[in-house]
Amino acid sequence: MNAIDFPIDLETGIAEIDNHHRAFVALTNRILTAAPAEMPSADQALAALRRYADHHFSAEEAQMRIHGFAGMRQHVMHHERFRRELFEIVQLSLAPGSVPQVRARLRILVQDWFLDHIRTMDLALATFLNDVSAARHARLAAASASRKSGDHAQVEVLTTGDLMSQIEQRMRTKLR
Numbered sequence: 001m002n003a004i005d006f007p008i009d010l011e012t013g014i015a016e017i018d019n020h021h022r023a024f025v026a027l028t029n030r031i032l033t034a035a036p037a038e039m040p041s042a043d044q045a046l047a048a049l050r051r052y053a054d055h056h057f058s059a060e061e062a063q064m065r066i067h068g069f070a071g072m073r074q075h076v077m078h079h080e081r082f083r084r085e086l087f088e089i090v091q092l093s094l095a096p097g098s099v100p101q102v103r104a105r106l107r108i109l110v111q112d113w114f115l116d117h118i119r120t121m122d123l124a125l126a127t128f129l130n131d132v133s134a135a136r137h138a139r140l141a142a143a144s145a146s147r148k149s150g151d152h153a154q155v156e157v158l159t160t161g162d163l164m165s166q167i168e169q170r171m172r173t174k175l176r
């Protein structure tokens with residue numbers, strides 16, 4: 001089965017999210033393109049894919065929660081639907097001879113659903129997070145200007161990348 005391409009127009013501009021998306025598609029492609037003799041490792045890849053989906057969705061959801069993203073409820077519902085479908089595919093993979101069906105369902109889930117989710121919901125979230133980040137930078141510039149003029153107000157400024165890195169760090173610790 002052919003590999004799924006990751007279209008360049010699905011880049012969100014937030015490195016951590018983009019890395020997650022690319023890694024997710026790469027893991028999927030390992031399953032779709034594995035030779036029959038490699039299928040035991042493809043089964044492991046399916047379990048890894050599920051863990052990775054949890055890891056990625058949790059990171060996005062943490063960002064939404066931290067910044068009070070208005071579209072969070074609907075976005076999380078989408079993630080839940082994906083998790084359920086992936087769980088069903090993992091269950092299906094336990095049956096002997098299910099490889100063609102597993103691959104067909106996984107392709108539909110990732111190529112149609114996951115990429116479409118990025119195109120619509122994740123890009124909207126990224127626009128919001130980038131706006132939050134830009135507003136923080138503007139506050140930093142204002143704070144810096146007022147410090148120069150003798151006002152010593154302290155303003156904590158974290159970029160979206162900083163926050164994602166912190167969340168990533170926490171997730172890695174949890175996954176260990």
Ligand SMILES: [Fe+2]
Pocket residue numbers: 017021056060118122
């Ligand atoms: Fe995503």
Ligand SMILES: [Fe+2]
Pocket residue numbers: 060075079117121122
């Ligand atoms: Fe998402």
